[in-house]
Amino acid sequence: MRDFLVTSGWGDAVVTPLPGDASTRRYARLALDGRKAMLMDQPQGAETPTAPPDADEAARRALGYNAVARLAGPDCARFAAVATWLRGKGLAAPEILAADCANGFLIIEDFGDALFADVLVDGGTATDLYEAAAKVLARLHAEQAPLLLDDGMPLFHYDDVALIAETDLLTQWFLPLALGRDATDAETATHRALWRDVLAKLPEGQPVFVHRDYHAQNLIWMPHRAESVGLIDFQDAVAGSRAYDLISLTEDARRDVPPDLAEFTVQAYLKAAAADGAPVDEDAFRQEMAIMAAQRNAKIVGIFARLYSRDGKARYLDLLPRVWGYLERDLEHPALAELRDWYDRVIPKDKRAVAAR
Secondary structure (H helix, E strand, C coil): CHHHHHHCCCCCCEEEECCCCCCCCEEEEEEECCEEEEEEECCCCCCCCCCCCCCCHHHHHHHCHHHHCCCCCCCCHHHHHHHHHHHHCCCECCCEEEEECCCCEEEECCCCCCEHHHHHHCCCCHHHHHHHHHHHHHHHCCCCCCCECHHHCECCECCHHHHHHHHHHHHHHHHHHHHCCCCCHHHHHHHHHHHHHHHCCCCCCCCEEECCCCCCCCEEECCCCCCCEEECCCCCCEEECCCHHHHHHHCCCCCCCCHHHHHHHHHHHHHHHHHCCCCCCHHHHHHHHHHHHHHHHHHHHHHHHHHHHCCCCHHHHHHHHHHHHHHHHHCCCHHHHHHHHHHHHHCCHHHCCCCCC
C-alpha cells in the first residue's frame, strides 16, 4: 500500500481509516496539500475469485460462491470498469485517480460524507432524494445493459444460477439459526424448486444495468453538482431486472422506508421511465417488483444470519425483523403464494425474530 501511494503521488498524504462494513474491503481517506481522495484496499486473499463470463454452472461452483453468485470477489478492476462506464453515461461515479488492481488498490474521487442515510437523519427532504435516485435508475434503464464495460470487462448476467444461489443462503444460514438444526435435503430442494417456479414468472425483456446494492448508504447527496446522486459500491453490478435496484432503494434493509415514500418513489420512476422513452407496463412491473423484492430479501436474511454465525457480527441480527417484515409483505403477492406457504410451514413467524445468543 505504501509503495502504491508513493508511486501514485500520494506518498505524503495523511491516511485516515474509515469504519468497516459487511465486505472485506477497507477504505481510508487521503488528504494532501488541500486535495482529498479515497483509498480502496481489497485484500487479494480475502475472498474466492469470480469466474469468466462463459463458465458453466459446474465451473462456477468449483470456484466458490462469488463465481456462482456473479460477485466481483477480490477483483477491484470491476469497480474501476463500472465507474468509468457510468461516468461515460454522464452519471456521478467516482473518477479513478490511480489503480493497482493486481494488488487490490484504487485511489478514487472522494464524494464526501453526505450519504442519503445521514442527510435524511439530519432533516433532508426525503422526496427530493428519492425522486433524484429514481430518475437515475430511469436513465440507466432507458437502454439495454452493455455486454462489455470499459477495458473489455464483461457485465455478468444476473442469471438463475446466481439468483437461486442467493436464496439458498436463507436455508443454509438462517434456518439453522432460527430452528437450531440444519435444513434437510428435502427442504433445500423444495425451496430451490419453488424459487425456480417463481423466477420463471419474470418477464422476458432486455436486461438493464443493475447496481445491485442501490440504497441510502450507497448513494451520496451532492445537490451542488449537476448530477446530484453520487454512486458508490457498484463493483457487483450485473445485467438483470429493472425492478431490482428500485426495490433495493424502497425496501432498505438498514432503514425504514415508509410505504407512502416507497410508492412515491415507484411513481417517480415510472414517470421518469416514460419520459426517457422506456415506458413500463405497470401491472407486469408490480409483479416483477414483488418477485425481485422477495428474492433480494430472502438473500439478505441469509447474509445477515451468516454475518452473525460465521463472522461474529451480532449487530446484523437487529436488522432481521425489518427484512422479514419486507419479505412477508412481498410474499403476499399471488405470484408467490406457494413460496409463502412453504415459509409459513417451515419457518413459522414466531421463529423469525432471532436474538443474539
